[in-house]
Amino acid sequence: MPAVSKGDGMRGLAVFISDIRNCKSKEAEIKRINKELANIRSKFKGDKALDGYSKKKYVCKLLFIFLLGHDIDFGHMEAVNLLSSNKYTEKQIGYLFISVLVNSNSDLISLINNAIKNDLSSRNPTFMNLALHCIANVGSREMAEAFAAEVPRILVAGDTMDSVKQSAALCLLRLNRTSPDLVPMGEWTTRVVHLLNDQHLGVVTAATSLITTLAQKSPEDFKTSVSLAVARLSRIVSSASTDLQDYTYYFVAAPWLSVKLLRLLQCYPPPEDGAIRGRLTECLETILNKAQEPPKSKKVQHSNAKNAVLFEAISLIIHHDSEPTLLVRACNQLGQFLQHRETNLRYLALESMCTLASSEFSHEAVKTHIETVINALKSERDVSVRQRAVDLLYAMCDRSNAKQIVAEMLSYLETADYSIREEIVLKVAILAEKYAVDYTWYVDTILNLIRFAGDYVSDEVWYRVIQIVINRDEVQGYAAKTVFEALQAPACHENLVKVGGYILGEFGNLIAGDSRSSPLIQFDLLHSKFHLCTVPTRALLLSAYIKFINLFPEVKGTIQVVLRSDSQLRNADVELQQRAVEYLRLSCIASTDILATVLEEMPPFPERESSILAKLKRKKGPGNLHPDLDENRKERSVNGGTADHSSTTSNAKVLLLSCVVYLLEPPIPLLSGVYISYFSMLVFLVFASPTTSTDLLGLGSTIATQNSAPPASKGASLLVDVFSGNTAAFPVATPVAVGPVADENFSRFVCKNNGVLYENQLLQIGLKSEFRQNLGRMYVFFGNKTSTQFMNFAASVPADPTVDGGAQLQQILNIECVSDFVDAPVLNIQFRYGGTLQNIAVKLPITLNKFFQPTEMTSLDFFQRWKQLGAPQQEVQNIFKARHSMDTEVTKAKIMGFGAALLDGVDPNPFNFVGAGVIHTKTTQVGCLLRLEPNTQAQMYRLTLRTSRDTVSQRLCDLLSEQF
Amino acid sequence: LVATGVGAKTYRRIRFILIQNRAGKTRLAKWYMQFDDDEKQKLIEEVHAVVTVRDAKHTNFVEFRNFKIIYRRYAGLYFCICVDVTDNNLAYLEGIHNFVEVLNEYFHNVCELDLVFNFYKVYTVVDEMFLAGEIRETSQTKVLKQLLMLQSLE
Numbered sequence A: 001m002p003a004v005s006k007g008d009g010m011r012g013l014a015v016f017i018s019d020i021r022n023c024k025s026k027e028a029e030i031k032r033i034n035k036e037l038a039n040i041r042s043k044f045k046g047d048k049a050l051d052g053y054s055k056k057k058y059v060c061k062l063l064f065i066f067l068l069g070h071d072i073d074f075g076h077m078e079a080v081n082l083l084s085s086n087k088y089t090e091k092q093i094g095y096l097f098i099s100v101l102v103n104s105n106s107d108l109i110s111l112i113n114n115a116i117k118n119d120l121s122s123r124n125p126t127f128m129n130l131a132l133h134c135i136a137n138v139g140s141r142e143m144a145e146a147f148a149a150e151v152p153r154i155l156v157a158g159d160t161m162d163s164v165k166q167s168a169a170l171c172l173l174r175l176n177r178t179s180p181d182l183v184p185m186g187e188w189t190t191r192v193v194h195l196l197n198d199q200h201l202g203v204v205t206a207a208t209s210l211i212t213t214l215a216q217k218s219p220e221d222f223k224t225s226v227s228l229a230v231a232r233l234s235r236i237v238s239s240a241s242t243d244l245q246d247y248t249y250y251f252v253a254a255p256w257l258s259v260k261l262l263r264l265l266q267c268y269p270p271p272e273d274g275a276i277r278g279r280l281t282e283c284l285e286t287i288l289n290k291a292q293e294p295p296k297s298k299k300v301q302h303s304n305a306k307n308a309v310l311f312e313a314i315s316l317i318i319h320h321d322s323e324p325t326l327l328v329r330a331c332n333q334l335g336q337f338l339q340h341r342e343t344n345l346r347y348l349a350l351e352s353m354c355t356l357a358s359s360e361f362s363h364e365a366v367k368t369h370i371e372t373v374i375n376a377l378k379s380e381r382d383v384s385v386r387q388r389a390v391d392l393l394y395a396m397c398d399r400s401n402a403k404q405i406v407a408e409m410l411s412y413l414e415t416a417d418y419s420i421r422e423e424i425v426l427k428v429a430i431l432a433e434k435y436a437v438d439y440t441w442y443v444d445t446i447l448n449l450i451r452f453a454g455d456y457v458s459d460e461v462w463y464r465v466i467q468i469v470i471n472r473d474e475v476q477g478y479a480a481k482t483v484f485e486a487l488q489a490p491a492c493h494e495n496l497v498k499v500g501g502y503i504l505g506e507f508g509n510l511i512a513g514d515s516r517s518s519p520l521i522q523f524d525l526l527h528s529k530f531h532l533c534t535v536p537t538r539a540l541l542l543s544a545y546i547k548f549i550n551l552f553p554e555v556k557g558t559i560q561v562v563l564r565s566d567s568q569l570r571n572a573d574v575e576l577q578q579r580a581v582e583y584l585r586l587s588c589i590a591s592t593d594i595l596a597t598v599l600e601e602m603p604p605f606p607e608r609e610s611s612i613l614a615k616l617k618r619k620k621g622p623g624n625l626h627p628d629l630d631e632n633r634k635e636r637s638v639n640g641g642t643a644d645h646s647s648t649t650s651n652a653k654v655l656l657l658s659c660v661v662y663l664l665e666p667p668i669p670l671l672s673g674v675y676i677s678y679f680s681m682l683v684f685l686v687f688a689s690p691t692t693s694t695d696l697l698g699l700g701s702t703i704a705t706q707n708s709a710p711p712a713s714k715g716a717s718l719l720v721d722v723f724s725g726n727t728a729a730f731p732v733a734t735p736v737a738v739g740p741v742a743d744e745n746f747s748r749f750v751c752k753n754n755g756v757l758y759e760n761q762l763l764q765i766g767l768k769s770e771f772r773q774n775l776g777r778m779y780v781f782f783g784n785k786t787s788t789q790f791m792n793f794a795a796s797v798p799a800d801p802t803v804d805g806g807a808q809l810q811q812i813l814n815i816e817c818v819s820d821f822v823d824a825p826v827l828n829i830q831f832r833y834g835g836t837l838q839n840i841a842v843k844l845p846i847t848l849n850k851f852f853q854p855t856e857m858t859s860l861d862f863f864q865r866w867k868q869l870g871a872p873q874q875e876v877q878n879i880f881k882a883r884h885s886m887d888t889e890v891t892k893a894k895i896m897g898f899g900a901a902l903l904d905g906v907d908p909n910p911f912n913f914v915g916a917g918v919i920h921t922k923t924t925q926v927g928c929l930l931r932l933e934p935n936t937q938a939q940m941y942r943l944t945l946r947t948s949r950d951t952v953s954q955r956l957c958d959l960l961s962e963q964f
Numbered sequence B: 001l002v003a004t005g006v007g008a009k010t011y012r013r014i015r016f017i018l019i020q021n022r023a024g025k026t027r028l029a030k031w032y033m034q035f036d037d038d039e040k041q042k043l044i045e046e047v048h049a050v051v052t053v054r055d056a057k058h059t060n061f062v063e064f065r066n067f068k069i070i071y072r073r074y075a076g077l078y079f080c081i082c083v084d085v086t087d088n089n090l091a092y093l094e095g096i097h098n099f100v101e102v103l104n105e106y107f108h109n110v111c112e113l114d115l116v117f118n119f120y121k122v123y124t125v126v127d128e129m130f131l132a133g134e135i136r137e138t139s140q141t142k143v144l145k146q147l148l149m150l151q152s153l154e
Helices: A002-006 A011-022 A026-045 A052-067 A076-083 A088-100 A106-120 A125-138 A141-147 A150-156 A162-178 A188-197 A201-217 A225-238 A255-265 A274-292 A300-320 A324-337 A343-356 A363-367 A370-379 A383-396 A402-413 A418-434 A439-456 A459-471 A473-486 A494-511 A519-530 A535-551 A553-564 A574-589 A592-598 A611-620 A627-639 A673-679 A690-695 A703-708 A859-868 A888-898 A950-961 B037-052 B089-106 B112-117 B119-129 B140-152
Strands: A657-662 A682-687 A717-724 A755-759 A763-772 A775-784 A790-795 A808-816 A826-833 A836-843 A852-854 A875-881 A901-903 A913-920 A925-935 A940-947 B014-021 B026-031 B061-064 B067-074 B077-084
Touching: A011 A026, A011 A052, A011 B112, A026 A052, A052 A076, A052 A088, A052 B119, A076 A088, A076 A106, A088 A106, A088 A125, A088 B119, A106 A125, A106 A141, A106 A150, A125 A141, A125 A150, A125 A162, A141 A150, A141 A162, A150 A162, A150 A188, A162 A188, A162 A201, A188 A201, A188 A225, A201 A225, A201 A255, A225 A255, A225 A274, A255 A300, A255 B089, A274 A300, A274 A324, A300 A324, A300 A343, A300 B089, A324 A343, A324 A363, A343 A363, A343 A370, A343 A383, A343 B089, A363 A383, A370 A383, A370 A402, A383 A402, A383 A418, A383 B061, A402 A418, A402 A439, A418 A439, A418 A459, A418 A611, A439 A459, A439 A473, A439 A494, A459 A473, A459 A494, A459 A611, A473 A494, A494 A519, A494 A535, A519 A535, A519 A553, A535 A553, A535 A574, A535 A592, A553 A574, A574 A592, A755 A836, A763 A826, A763 A836, A859 A913, A859 A925, A875 A950, A888 A901, A888 A913, A888 A925, A888 A950, A925 A950, A940 A950, B014 B037, B026 B037, B026 B112, B026 B119, B037 B061, B037 B067, B037 B077, B067 B089, B077 B089, B089 B119, B089 B140, B112 B119, B119 B140
Parallel strands: A682 A808
Antiparallel strands: A657 A682, A657 A717, A755 A763, A763 A775, A775 A808, A790 A826, A826 A836, A852 A913, A875 A940, A901 A913, A913 A925, A925 A940, B014 B026, B014 B077, B061 B067, B067 B077
16 A cells, blocks of 8 residues: 555545455445544534644545545535645645535635635745646636636736746636636736746746637737747757757657647638748748658657647648648658558548648649558558548549549448448438439439448438439439339338339339339339338328329229228328328329329429538537538538528518418319318418528428429419518408407417417417427418308418318418517418408417527536626516416426426525526527526516527517416 | 537647546546536546447547547556547647656556555646646656655645
């Protein structure tokens, strides 16, 4: 037991630790700990005052027990007492206890801060450092408030010891990170920059970190650091390996400081001053040269330290992206590393080269290493290295090598680790699309993806292949032939059945001339897969069948038999049943003309950013990709033919609704209430200018929905402004005065999404809605309560002009929240009932809180953010009388229905409710915290909202106040 | 480890330092980010799970949630540093080694038991070399001089 034998430790502590180590079971350990806790408690409570040593020993034992994973609920006071001891060892244990068991216990905080204050002004460097380390470790808001002014003073004071300066610099950095508002820039900033000139390299090391962080936030204020950093770096790089003595690590001069200086320079563009720029280029060249020199030591520490600097230098070269010679040299250097025996270096070279690939200067140079990278993909043992190889192949891909790279990735996919298959699938799908010259190659590639890794082919991928086939005439026949052939395989992946069903349903006619793929053979082939598929695929196949009836009248009878079978018409799944019923009826009653119109080929999809690319970005998550690279890829994808919908919507505060209506012409006689829903119009309600409406279908749109959307090309395709500004204007040709807007049930929907919105003796309007982030979809059901037909029925927009007695009509509204808003859109309904024109206007319950995403957070986080949102305009409070009985469970349900996460155990008062969430709009996200304090005696509530935007605070407070 | 700090892509710093043995017992845990106790326990277990399955042919780096772990094994102990993905792998890898050499010098041939019995001193060593998630001092001579000075104090 080394500590004991050294004789400088605490004997009692060592004995206790030994006892714990000798415990044979968890139970024995707990028993021993409880015994110790009882002992310590009695000592702390005892009459005899404990001496400093005992106090230190017991506090240290408590700390050990805590670190073993047990709760400690006493001893804090004794630890605080140790802070004011004048013995280092006692003080140190006190500070350690405070740092490890941070507690926002308010009475102790002031005592702790007081002790820290004393130590900071003690002029004893050891005590000052203990105090500064404590602030840096805890970094609480209270400490920032108390010491934000003092720490910079210590940092720049002329007589401060070097080691204290180091701690003060990083302490200030910590305070700046946690409470930037409390650490304003001051006259100390210029003096901090000059610490880069300090003689003591430890001070420079700490100061560089501080300056880098500050420079990221306000580059202008720290601009002068560039020339000083270059000068410092130059001196280090050109020094002989022994010059820096203490700071030379395995023959490398100050490697960590060099890395930090190179990092600081990455906060800025290349220096404008020619001399400084020249000097920096010299430094970078020297670093590259050193990589070629024979190593001064065989130790891995030497090469690691040297290469740490090299990789950071390459990062800077890539960041500047302005010196072709340096970029190509960097690339060559990395190329050597690609074949190095050290796995670490191969990994880092692949990673670093990935960013080089996106520079126009080095892209070609990177491409020369393609064979090595492909080899890495095949031979590396570490999956993370192979993953980097995939990334690099993806990054270096262009038109010239796309076929080779896609082929290699496809063949790797067959043996790839499960963990990275999905990502490879996405990458292959993107590359195949982006670099497709002829789309037959693209179709083959995607079908191969499904064949090799069907389980990893996400919906986005197969949606995309369908979108592309539909949008490009030249490939449709090939696609139909290829899927037909692929479906011949006895066992094929369900995703292939989906693609096959969809494509044959649309373009099966293109191959029907060949007797080997006659309509009946096509149908039999598809139907042979039907029973093995899941419900969504079967639903898709049913749609393909009805499309077949239109394409091939000769198989109508066969298909009707299938649709009519009990397994379809009485299917337990309501979607399948409904489709079978509707399709069967449609095929029986509709004339050929109508069938041809309803089941016409799908119109081209609007060009938009590939949903696969979006998925890949999501999958990689923020921070996982090099930021620069990410940006670059975005631009490239735009070149690659995808659209960018960043249309400005800054003035979208006013709700501007536009609707796209696909009207069927002539109207189809409605005979059965059930199938109206199939023909109901698809209405897109957009909270923005019409141009953004193409965005709406976005990723989530399912083929099923698109399938049921009647074609836009034929018939009347209207683009109608329903509302301009906030005033409701009726869009129909004959404008009618609109009566009062009904909103009786409006507030009921604030905390729920489904229910009856409106009802009178004639009509009932039901709602079902779902929201995700800034998007929503609302199903509006119009029920005719009478036994007679409504004529000329129109809801907001000309809808199906008749609604039969007892029948129900459904509308789907797609909703996007562009920015925060107050007024809800109004739905206008007009119809003729028994000769009288009926006008109804109902406020649609689309409220700001629908775009809430709940956020879970700890008590500490909650109150930290609560304090950050402390500006007067950010808080809105309302005190109001309870309108309903004050039931805890009901209240909880309402807060959750409101959309916020209900945070348990956050508020010290268990009767209060706190919630947190984020409001998603297209342009921004607004973090929201709420707190509801009921007073059951007074039957009152106090509701407080804090968000980063005053209008949001106000609106949410208004909405929620009405609920209780 | 999800929401906070992720948006700020360019900020690089240490998120936590862990020393664990092969059995998963923690010998040091130093946190530079706010986590609650449950989250800390989860992180400790996850790190142990991802690091111990790797062998000598693997890299010393492993992706971890939105971050990465730079680790090095010394006998039965794993020294792990969690940093942002854009951070310099080799600098931290040698940062670990530098730290281990200091421990070795300070405890005269350090072994796992030294870290157990002197856990409160290990924290002092860490604070001398790493502070606020940044590298504070890299000179072994300077660190050891400071540690010896502190050792001589009462």
